[in-house]
Amino acid sequence: MSTEHADHHHKETFISKYIFSMDHKMISKQFLITGIIMGVIGMAMSIAFRMQLAYPDTGFPILEWFFGSQWAPDGKLDAGYYMALVTLHGTIMVFYVLTAGLSGTFANLLIPLQIGARDMASPFMNMLSYWFFFASSVVLLSSLFVETGPASGGWTIYPPLSALPKAMPGSGAGMTLWLVAIVLFIASSLLGGINYISTVLNMRTKGMSMTRMPLTIWALFLTAVLGLLSFPVLLGGGLLLLFDRGFGTSFYLSDIYLGSAGALEHTGGSPILFQHLFWFLGHPEVYIIIMPALGITSEVIAVNSRKPIFGYTAMVISLLGIAFLSFIVWGHHMFITGMNPLLGAVFLVTTLIIAVPSAVKTFNFLATLWRGNIRFTNGMMFAIGLVSFFISGGLTGIFLGNAALDIQLHDTYFVVGHFHIVMGCAAIFGMLAGIYHWFPKMFGRMMNKPLGYIHFWLTFISAYLVFFPMHFMGLAGVPRRYYAFTLLPEYGVWFDVNVIMTLAAILGGIAQLFFLYNFFSSIFFGKKAGTNPWQSNTLEWTTPEERIHGNWDGPIPTVYRWAYDYSKPGSDADFIPQNVPIDGEEIELFENATSTTSDGKEQPERETLHFWALLKRWFKPNEI
Amino acid sequence: MTSIPKTISKWFLITIGLLFFTQSYGFKNNLSRQINGQDGTEARIEEGSTLFNSNCASCHALQGKVVGPALGGLVDKYDEDYEWLVSWIKNNTKLIAQGDERALAIYNEYGQQAMNVFENLSDDEITSILMWIDNGGDGDAPVAAESAETVEPVSDSLFNSINWSVTVLTLLVLAVIVLIFGILELVTNITGREIINWNNVNAFMMMIFVILFFALILYEYSIHNQFNLAQFGSASEHGVELDKMMTWTWRATIPIFFITQFVLFYFSFRYRQKPGRKAFYYPHNNNLEYVWTIIPAIVLAALVSGGFKTWNKILRSDTKADAQQIEVFAYQFGWNARYPGADNELGKANYNLINGVNPLGVANKEHAAELIVELDSNIAQLERSILGLSAKEGKLRASLGGLVGDERKKHLSEIEKYASGDVENDIRLTIRARNTQIDRLKRALAVKEGNMFDGKGDDDQVVQELHLVKGQPITLKFRARDVIHSAYLPYFRTQMNVVPGLPTEFTFTPTISTTEMRDIKGDPKFDYYLVCNKICGNAHFNMKMKVVVEDEASYSAWLKDQKSLFASTTEEVEVPAEEPAETETNETIAQN
DSSP states (O other), X not given: OHHHHXXXXXXXXHIIIIXXXXXXXXXXXXXXXXXXXXXXXXXXXXXXXXXXXXXXXXXXXXXXXXXXXXXXXXXXXXXXXHHHHHHHHHHXXXXXXXXXXXXXXXXXXXXXXXXXXXXXXXXXXXXXXXHHHHHHHHHHHHGGGSTTOBOOSTTTTOTTTTTOGGGOGGGSHHHHHHHHHHHHXXXXXXXXXXXXXXXHHHOOOTXXXXXXXXXXXXXXXXXXHHHHHHHHHHHHHHHHHHHHHHTOOOSSOXXXXXXXXXXXXXXXXXXXHHHHHHHHHHHHHHHHHHHHHHHHHHHHHXXXXXXXXXXXHHHHHHHHHHXXXXXXXXXXXXXXXXXXXHHHHHHHHHHHHTHHHHHHHHHHHHHHHTTOOXXXXXXXXXXXXXXXXXXXXXXXXXXXXXXXXXXXXXXXXXXXXXXXXXXXXXXXXXXXXXXXXXXXXXXXXXXXXXXXXXXXXXXXXXXXXXXXXXXXXXXXXXBSSOSOSOSSGGGXXXXXXXXXXXXXXXXXXXXXXXXXXXXXXXXXXXXXXXXXXXXXXXXXXXXXXXXXXXXXXXXXXXXXXXXXXXXXXXXXXXXXXXXXXXXXXXXXXXXXXXXXXXXXXXXXXXXXXXXXXXXHHHHSOOOO | OOOHHHHHHHHHHHHHHHHHOTTOTTSXXXXXXXETTEEOOHHHHHHHHHHHHHHTTTTOOSSSOSSSOOOTTHHHHTTTOXXXXXXXXXXXXXXXXXXXXXXXXXXHXXXXXXOOOOTTSOHHHHHXXXXXXXXXXXXXXXXXXXXXXXXXXXXHHHHHTOOHHHHXXXXXXXXXXXXXXXXXXXXXXXXXSOSSOHHHHHHHHHHHHHHHHHHHHHHHHHXXXXXXGGGGOOSBHHHHHHHXXXXXXXXXXXXXXXXXXXXXXXXXXXXXXXXXXXXXXXXXXXXXXXXHHHHHHHHHHHHHHHHHHHHXXXXXXXXTTTOEEEEEEEETTEEEEEEOTTTTSOOOBOGGGOBTTBTTOBOOHHHHHHHHHHHHHHHHHHHHHHHTHHHHHHHHHHTTTTOOHHHHHHHHHHHHHHHTTHHHHHHHHHHHHHHHHHHHHHHHHHOOTTOSOXXXXXXXXXXXXXXXXTTOOEEEEEEXXXXXXXXXXXXXXXXXXXXXXXXXXXXXXXXXXXXHHHXXXXXXXXXXXXXXXXXXXXXXXXXXEEEEEEOHHHHHHHHHTSOOTXXXXXXXXOOOSSOOOSSHHHHHHHHO
């Protein structure tokens, strides 16, 4: 068997191996590297506009050199271009880095490896998913080179601003490209999501019941479900917006008089409709971003505390709770948009309920650390950082979820601080924890540990320095998305703070250079990793060191226990991999799940999915 | 406007003036200069300052581009062509539609974003603005640099010590650290044992971090909490409730924040890996799970019920009946307020009625009739301009020779727009929109009963400052002209989006007057402002309206001075006796 795999390996051309690859491991690397590139672009943009906020009167020749004299005359960002950078920064970070870069990387890498499958259910769709994502990135970035500039109405692209090219230069061709990019992105996300869901449901190895899945898989699985149910709504909303822009329809437009065009014909539409459609994706999107990060953290914290994750069942239930509730809280982004106040009251209740499962997860993380034997690997540091951000940002969410307080805090810097900490930093830290933790699996080498520590501490400290003061600005009533704080004299007291935040942001940017250097140099020059460098239980560490298409040389290992048998009493080693049989008994959870074909290759058999059988399997008591 | 002899004398004087003051801009010595044939006086300049700040300042500054160009030096630039400049300021879209070349050039240079129309400004008023500009503005004009300097830094010691040289130094230190780490790694690889116990280092760092983190939070709290709006008390009645809710939320969250953060880092430190230790196998404990499900649930339930009550009290109460109605109108990039006038009723308004003299589109029969005539002539003009398109294209092609580089590219894309028919298409679409508008206006005028033209709007007063009476409940009725804006009044704990096509409102009672708040803040220059808080275009950051809370007497005195919108017609038009149907007419016009 192994020879056959090796043969197969050799037949691959450069293009089929590295470019149009259908191997989930290669696709995950493609997602990761594209995500990192987009992340670098997004972060550079944020530093550029933070420089404007800190030094509104200083020209930076480097900006003029880089953006050209049209967008940064005398080295000062143009007001419209500032908006464009803010918009693109948001779009890139939310969709391209934290959705595709995070889910795309780790769902692709971990789902087949951790559930014991040779590849995704549909490798071809998986490949398409990446290339749609790639095309989408290219289209989005190409909008930077449009004469009227990229989309600049904020990443939430509320019409009428985004629908009327005459309302703002950025609503011209740049906005069209933005919408096209998002349509491509949604196609990518749906292709990936269907694949992840069907792989998790159908291709788990012998013995891998749903209740034995590592929490990463649970999180990635529910994330895919969320994406599948919510992204099509944005697709619909975006298409209607394209119609309004191009074909004269009035879905979102009504009663508009534009300074440059006079009274428009549109009547009967509602801008609020778009907000409902947008946030019906937009809010689950927040959880699409944070859930994989939480899943990764669960795994990394358990492995490096050498302890089982505390309350596995509670963790799964709270994930399910978050996934369900995330669909009925979108209105908290719209408390004061003119939505009926009664609806506001309803969304207030659902929004604050969602804090309960989040609290459960936090306390379970803390309980996992308690009396552990904590190993500060780079991944572990970032996982701890995530928990810290999750606490800070989660608590400020309680303010913003409260409709009454939102009257004061809506669209102020308090919001910016809140979501950057809980969604931006926390998710990025989850992603970095995942990268440090599974780098040995992806590239077969270790990353440099001390550089990783520098990266962690600089990023951690600078992130808090950038985003913590924003809460105070918000409480003082400073609005977000302002090009310069020159409107009122009272904003002047924040000039110094803006300088500090900008310097911290630059420090954060420098910290990422350590990471980039570490990442790319370790791919080629890192220390060889060995099979299981973290002494972890999950199945991905049972694959051979040489990464092959099909993952396992021999038959796929059978699973006999859950993923968290760390430091189990009665065992000498402090970990027992999932494929180690429990003494004397061999549990067959379900039979004939795999069969052997004539050439000796093991294949998952297509069994009909019986609902009751599935349900029984889900509730099979957990063997601990 | 200016007679010919006046114009000649103006040119003559300016030519003479220029001989002496070639570098005149920026000096306060231009009072003698005549603008538009008129002498500049302190009073005129004063008037110009007020007008500039309420009409122009959101998009223009004297130095530096904001959205529109910098206006310093404007008078010198157009000193030979005031008539053109005035007609541009009054109605630039008309000039662009006429195909005026200078107008088109500016329009294209600024990304085809037309400037607002200012037909409500008289020639003299515009001249006053020019005088103000010519005399170098107020000195405290809204230019970033100046306002930055007038503000005192919060704490010099901390903030000013961090600057670029420090950053560079930090970088150097970091580079050295990396070098040292590299050497250590090398030694470890050669000797086979770790020089530094990273696990312990990081465990201690965790502990140091959490202590510094808490210290820094307390330090920042001591500095920045003095700007927290809650420090000054709420300037509105409902805001007190909101502040109370805020306090309770702080009380519920702050202890959790400090406890959980501390526990997180303390556990990380305390349970760091040590040789010979084994972790405690403790996979689950349902009782614990219940505890930390139920306790947060109870806390959140309390916050939910509090928030629910507060929210309902603020936005769903029925105490709006006796509130005074004021309309707040938002447009790119500014605010207007409309007071109901003597009849104490706001007249109906519709976006189809908006033009230069009626920026809010308040219903008035005569105005509507005039508007139809204006639109008709506009259509005729547009149709004429279609005929001239091919000539213009030819002219563009003829002037292509000799251009190189970017300019040539720009020119070519301009030609392409004509050649592809985009320009013509655009004009035809505009004509269609104008026809629809006329159609709608005519239909609205034809409605016999419950007509929107009930004369109630004639005495309405449109102003650029929001004046409120202390203690008097008011309902702000929001209307947007173009895109979504958001009316944010932080001191009144009031915010509501202003959505085109969707009327929104907010009822509140101001309780602290401007002068009282000045005392509270210890800032004699303080004023309340209504600012825009929803991204609405390039000058979003520059969109505000002054709010004055005062006593009844000074409010009435101020209101009496405000002009009625259609003052001349007020006496002539009879207010119809029958009650107009409430919203029907508005909808009719909207849905046609």
